[in-house]
Amino acid sequence: MVSVIILTYNRYNLLSKTLKSVLGQTYKDLEVLIINDGSNDDTAQITKIFDDKRLRLFNLEKQNNLAKLRNIGVLNAMGEYIAFCDDDDLWVSNKLEIQFEYLKRYDFVCTNAKLINIDDEVVDEKYIKKSKSFIIKTELLIQDNMVLPSSVIFKKQILNTNAPFDEINFINLCEDYNLWIKLSMKNELFFLNEQTISHRTHNSWARSFDHTKEIFNNHVRLIKPFTKSKDKCLKNTAFLSILNTKFYSLKYFISNKKYIIFTKEFFKFIFIFKNPFYMKSLYEKIKNQVLRK
């Protein structure tokens, strides 16, 4: 059985579209867990309209912690496979069937996506610009997050825990990215180059300036531990990836005319690479020595 986990907050209309596409799958052996993060609209009564025994609704108080919500979903999942779906994305009707062919060989399958806008019009045929299917190694995943959470399906066995998402360090941003990186170190993640979902772009909180800035910060924070790893290939790619995101964020600040933040980040960037006393690792070493005495 497949457990589909959907997190939602105040998106009643979009959610009902998503639910139609999930419940109308050609693969019938599934359950849908809707985790309602304290919505103010009619979401709490959605089971009355979709009269389906496969639906399970969890009405919670507002948590402000996506990782915790996802963990609640994983904890209550009954199936041996777990899939995620965002509350604004749509699934193609035979999505699960396509992916199950590859699940015989791999434990984790994610796919490409179409890009649609709020009126369901196709904006982009291919969201992730890749020409082939391939196995995602950690080195690849560190450079760029090509795993869309709505397209993922994997075996519950490979998690080895009932609270896979980090509830402290990565709360609302990069919480999925963090898990994919952890999984890629031990398992083979497969990227299937076929558009099985429609990813929606619209003006939401996720497009705002503060949010993008935070994403840059979290991305760097996530990859930093890999610069100390013993594997040379991983070490170098991690270092390059950090440089890349720093450059990209500087570019983003200029194009949005945020000059004050730009100058701050620019000087930080220069100091880190020129003055060894600003290097955090060195500072921590000195601090440890003092503590020991």
Next chain:
Amino acid sequence: MKFSIITPTLNQGRFITDTIESILAQDYKDFEHIVVDGGSTDNTLEILKTYPHIKWISEKDKGPANAINKGFKMATGDIFAWLNSDDYYEENVFKFVNQEFLKNKDKKMLYGHLTFVGIDKKILFNDWKAIYDRNFLIKRKPDIRQPSTFFYKDLFFDVGGLDESLKLVFDYDLFVKMLGLTEAIYTERRLSCLRVYNETLTNSNFRKQGIEIFKVSRRYGGKIFDRINLSNLRKFIYPGYFKLKD
């Protein structure tokens, strides 16, 4: 305040239900229980899956110190403690500990007494004295009450967590580090029970334990002719010192 209890375990399915039930039976309900498993091959995982309130991980680790550190990194509570999977708490401990911490706001650590029990929970002997003084621990006796010790979250992370290079006496090392920063609250109450049987980690590696205690006490300023090394020496001469008769 919220409690976070970590339980490191490896292939101890016969004891772990006692541990879990003793925490569930507490009358103070604001706690979380995290079990860090080192890849057990017995019925441990099946037992864990029957308790939905527990967060658990199961993967290979580098010894118990590594497992406990991993657990504390996941924890969200204010007061930390760890309980090995063969020990268990007495009744209504959390409420009492919470009150004591609220009374003495300048101290960040608490310790009480414990009872030594056998495999079948029969009482073997009671401990009668416990002194948490830094100098005493370094120079006289490495006498700690690990399952009956509670401490604040910030204190644990300020001293940098457990030393993962130690295999047996990482708790002794941690408490010495902590006592450098605060004083400890002492209570006369018995807070937990410790199982003693011949296959425990400490009982089967008595000589190794002696070496590690020597190493740690030297690290914090102990000298070779301190009294602590006399009792260490005894472990080398007669390693069956703590063993029980059947």
